[in-house]
Amino acid sequence: MKSLAELAAIREQMKDKVALRTGSGAVRVVVGMATCGISAGARPVLNAFVEEVSKEGLTDKVMVTQTGCIGICQYEPVVEVFEDGKDKVTYVKMTAEKAKRVVEEHLKGGKPVGEYLIGNTKL
Amino acid sequence: MKDLSLYILDIAMNSVRAGARHIEIRLEEADHLLKLTVKDDGCGMTAQQVERLSDPFFTTRKTRKVGLGIPFLRMLAEMTGGGVSISSKPESEGEGHGTEVEATFRTDHIDFIPIGDVSETLLTLIQGNPDTDFCFVHKAKGTDVCLDTAEMRKILGGDVPLNSYEVLSFIREYLRDMYDQK
Numbered sequence: 001m002k003s004l005a006e007l008a009a010i011r012e013q014m015k016d017k018v019a020l021r022t023g024s025g026a027v028r029v030v031v032g033m034a035t036c037g038i039s040a041g042a043r044p045v046l047n048a049f050v051e052e053v054s055k056e057g058l059t060d061k062v063m064v065t066q067t068g069c070i071g072i073c074q075y076e077p078v079v080e081v082f083e084d085g086k087d088k089v090t091y092v093k094m095t096a097e098k099a100k101r102v103v104e105e106h107l108k109g110g111k112p113v114g115e116y117l118i119g120n121t122k123l
Numbered sequence: 124m125k126d127l128s129l130y131i132l133d134i135a136m137n138s139v140r141a142g143a144r145h146i147e148i149r150l151e152e153a154d155h156l157l158k159l160t161v162k163d164d165g166c167g168m169t170a171q172q173v174e175r176l177s178d179p180f181f182t183t184r185k186t187r188k189v190g191l192g193i194p195f196l197r198m199l200a201e202m203t204g205g206g207v208s209i210s211s212k213p214e215s216e217g218e219g220h221g222t223e224v225e226a227t228f229r230t231d232h233i234d235f236i237p238i239g240d241v242s243e244t245l246l247t248l249i250q251g252n253p254d255t256d257f258c259f260v261h262k263a264k265g266t267d268v269c270l271d272t273a274e275m276r277k278i279l280g281g282d283v284p285l286n287s288y289e290v291l292s293f294i295r296e297y298l299r300d301m302y303d304q305k
Contacts, residue, residue, distance in 0.1 A: 001304070002297040012290050033251065034184075035192045038133050039124045043247050050250055054288035064252035065139070068140065071186035120281040 014120035027062045027107060028082040029053070034069035041095065048096035049079070052103040062107050074123055081106065090118040126239025127159070127228075133192050134161045134224055135248055141165025141222065145256040145273075146248075152263035155231040156205075157238075157305040160223065162196070167213040167220040175298065176209060196226055203232035245270065246291055255288040268301040270294070 031037070049064045072078060075092035079102070082088055089112050091102060098116055106112045113118040114120055124130055131148060138146045147185055151158045168176070168296035175181040176199050182190030197207045205227035214220045228235055245259055249272060256276075261268040275294075283290065 002293065002300045004278060004297075006273060006293060007275055007290070008199065010293060011279050011283050014287065014289060033132075033247070035133050035136075035185075035195070037197065038136075039195075040131050043132060043243060046132060046247055047243060050288065050291065060286060064250070066247075068136075069184060069186045073187060104168075 023109070026084055029062060029107070030067050030082065031064070031079045032068070032070055032076055032078045033066040034038045036069055036073035037076045037078065040073075042077040044096040045077045045079065045094045045099050048099040049103065052100050053107065056103055056108055058107055073116075075118060075121070078118075081112075091116045092118045092121050124195065126237045127199075128231070128239035128241045128244045130196050131159065131161070131241065132244040132247055134196060135244070137192060138163035138165050138222065139226075139248070139252055139255065143255065144149070144220065146260070147258045148245075148260070150238070150261040152230065152266075155229060157228045157230050157235075159226045162221065162223040164221040165216075167216075167222055168211040168214075169213050170208070172213075173209055173211050177207075193224075196224075199234075199236065200226045200228055202234040203230040214235070242295060245298065246295060249294065250286045250291060253284045254256075266302065268298065270298060270301075 029049055031042055031049065033042055033120070035047065053059060053062045053064055059091065070078060072092070076093040079089070079091040079094050079099070080088055089106070091098070091113070094116065102113050102116065124133070135146055135148060138161060141163060143165035145164050147160070147162040148162040176193045179189050179191055179194045182188065184190065193207070193209070200207050207224065207226045209224050210221065211218045211222040241261065245257065247258055254271040257270070257274070259268070259270040276285060279285070279290065
């Protein structure tokens with residue numbers, strides 16, 4: 001049985017790490033979390049990004065955040081990737097599986113996954 | 124939406140968007156009646172706004188012309204023989220502002236849908252809003268779950284955000300343990 005006291009240990013472990021993290025987030029992954037996103041399956045997509053970004057050791061570079069409805073509800077779940085000095089990348093009709101590939105090939109490998117982009121997706 | 128936990132996420136997001144600092148989510152089940160309460164200290168609504176809330180063509184957002192959150196919740200609740208009631212006090216009326224949404228469901232009705240994974244809903248809320256206090260209570264036969272992020276924040280101190288991966292993983296397991304305990 002987990003106890004809240006374990007948080008004290010996490011606090012201790014993270015003492016040095018946290019200092020490093022502030023000012024991080026050169027890449028921002030933004031998941032749409034309004035009614036449209038949620039009903040289309042955005043929750044597992046968001047949680048997959050959080051999980052995979054951490055597993056791949058990208059937390060210092062990549063920040064995963066949420067936003068409301070951006071107005072293209074028919075394409076939800078929508079994920080936007082913002083990176084300094086680069087054009088915004090918009091992924092549509094996302095799933096947790098697709099999120100894994102985006103983390104691997106785009107966030108880690110630097111190459112957007114073409115087939116999931118809004119320009120290459122038919123409704 | 125396929126389960127109640129997604130409705131809860133959607134309704135709690137309204138509280139987030141209303142600028143709430145403290146959001147209370149309660150699920151109480153007894154005698155085939157499930158009561159869901161989402162209560163916040165956000166900006167609240169005027170009586171006129173509350174009145175229009177169940178109209179799918181009412182929304183304050185600018186990106187689209189429909190607002191389906193409350194209509195969806197009301198539809199589900201009423202289909203099972205329950206209902207939704209909303210009380211709110213706008214910021215303009217001073218202290219004690221905020222909104223309380225209460226929905227009831229008949230769990231023995233054929234149109235009632237599974238509750239789903241409420242833990243994932245909470246994790247999503249905490250991930251996106253690490254500085255908001257979430258207080259969650261789920262009481263039912265054989266279930267007594269309680270999570271208060273304000274309490275967790277006290278132990279973590281000011282330097283470790285609640286949405287760091289280590290903390291989120293802890294919360295996931297902590298909730299799972301509480302749900303598994305009989």
